[in-house]
Amino acid sequence: MKKTSLSYLQKHSNMATVMGELIPDLLDSEDIDLDNKILCNLFVETVEQVPIAISITDKKAKILYVNQEFCRVTGYQPEDILGKNESLLSDKRTPRAVYQDLWRTISSKKTWRGTLCNRHKAGTRYLSDLTIAPMLNESGEISHYIGMHRDITESYESEKITVNQKLLIESVINSSPIAMVVLDDQNRVILDNHNYKALVSDLDLIEPARYFLDLLREEMGDLWLTLQTNEKGFSNREFRVDSKKNRRSRWFSCAGNWFTEYEVNADAFFEKASKRYLVLTLTDITRQRRQMDELYIQTLKTLMAEDERVRSIRETLLGAMHQIQMPMNQIGAAEQILRHKGMSQNEGLLHVLQEIQRSGEKAVATMQYCIPEILQSAVIPINLNKILHDVLLLSDQKIANNGIEVHWQPLSQLPSLLGSENRLRILFKQLVDNAIDAISGSSVQEHRLKITTNTEDDLIYAVIEDSGPGIPIEKRAKVFEPFYTTRPIGGNKAGMGLVMAKEIVNQHHGFIEIDPYFDQGCRFIISFPVHTSYGRG
Secondary structure (H helix, E strand, C coil): CCCCCHHHHHHCCCHHHHHHHHHHHHHHCCCCCHHHHHHHHHHHHHHHHCCCEEEEEECCCEEEEECHHHHHHHCCCHHHHCCCEHHHHECCCCCHHHHHHHHHHHHCCCCEEEEEEEECCCCCEEEEEEEEEEEECCCCCEEEEEEEEEECHHHHHHHHHHHHHHHHHHHHHHHCCCEEEEECCCCCEEEECHHHHHHHHHCCCCCHHHHHHHHHHHHHCHHHHHHHHHCCCEEEEEEEECCCCCCCCEEEEEEEEEEEEECCCHHHCCCCCEEEEEEEEEEECHHHHHHHHHHHHHHHHHHHHHHHHHHHHHHHHHHHHHHHHHHHHHHHHHHHHHHHHCCHHHHHHHHHHHHHHHHHHHHHHHHHHHCCCCCCCCCEEECHHHHHHHHHHHCHHHHHHCCCEEEEECCCCCECEEECHHHHHHHHHHHHHHHHHHHHCCCCCCCEEEEEEEEECCEEEEEEEECCCCCCHHHCCCCCCCCCCCCCCCCCCCCCHHHHHHHHHHHCCCEEEECCCCCCCEEEEEEEECCCCCCEC
16 A cells, blocks of 8 residues: 555545545554554544534545434435435435536536535435535546535524515515604614605605604603603604695604614624614604694684674674764764854754754664673683684685795793683784785785794783785874774775774783884784793693
8 A cells, every 4th residue: 555644634635535545544554653543533533523414425426425414414324325426315496507507616626605405315305505625636636525514494494584574574564554764773764664755755854754853852851761761652742744845734643662672793692782773653644633623623713703793793883883973973063062152043953953962872872782792701821822823724724825925933932821712813813814915915926924922021922924015104003993994995894803903902911013113014013911820831
């Protein structure tokens, strides 16, 4: 036998020669010292016991050697498989193209790595993660092949189950009729659905989730951190969003739940690390809110209808009394002149004037008796922002019909005032209607109505500003007088609107004025004392 040294074994990795032919002879050879024999034995035992299925074949794939793990994975014992072709393990489910690529690779002295579908001795199929390397002799020619494989069926199934579950979750999320988004602890979007993506363009917001998160944090305050820390959810948080593309607002109901996910990278293997995520859902409840608003508006109209009817009757009777009173005053003056002259020839005329005077007084007394009293309504703490919002709802259609752009700028934390909700609605409805009529009846290009609220020095301010033609300086002092109107003669308004408005303001211990420095239309400034017994609302 040719003399063989350990350096030769180390230089060549052709284990077919080592395992099938040389090793048994070498172990018995006197040319190898004891240390080398120990190393050879250790090498053989390592290959035999390594937890990877190893097989060695000749150039035609005839199996020459298998280790213990190969027997465990395939079910074949050495006596069952040695001398047989490696194709015995193959299952027809593996495409022919895979085998063609395998042989083309190893025939060109390269290592092939891939996955085959193999068949266990018992007939069951399993997936083999296989590596085949050519073994070269001293001439650099292929003498044998070594194959190493492991059963990856369970890991493959687990991976596929995970992928399928992910696809299922994504499918469910995308088919959801509500917008859903998952955010990490840096408020970055990790996962979203089609409905959420649609909000980006519909609401003209770069990232709708961050917009709603800001609203939620502002509304919930400290509760937000408490729920986040304890991973408790929230629901039914409703917000109004004003779209730039569509004048009509949209309403969304927000709900959310936090959950923790553990990191899967190497850094977190021994020390658990986790991240907190928020699942945020945004439900478009615009239709429901509009229906609620319509119902609420109808309720408001019903509440205001009786008051307006009574005030209309009062206005009509007061107007008639005012019209009667002027000629009666003239008759009274004429009577006084005749009495003063004492002319006997005018006694008949004097008698007629007296009769007219008595009839007029009787008519005025009758009308005075018929004037209905305004029912006293409950006086309660009131948030003026809510009153103004109600008025905008009541006037929404009229505003839309006249193409008016509304700038609604309320102070978020406004103190309460003490008063009657219904009367305050009537007050501001009258002012808003006047503003709308002024804008629509003018030739101005900009149709703008601006309403703001503020507070200063224990006073609550409401400012109603329109871009109409305004009220001339010389007429501003007269608009609060009975039956004075800036509208053309023949209009259907009696001219008591601002008188009623001033009356309601006075009843609430407030003050109303026209801003003398505003020259871009008309600006009414209304102020009320703060109701100090109540906090801000």
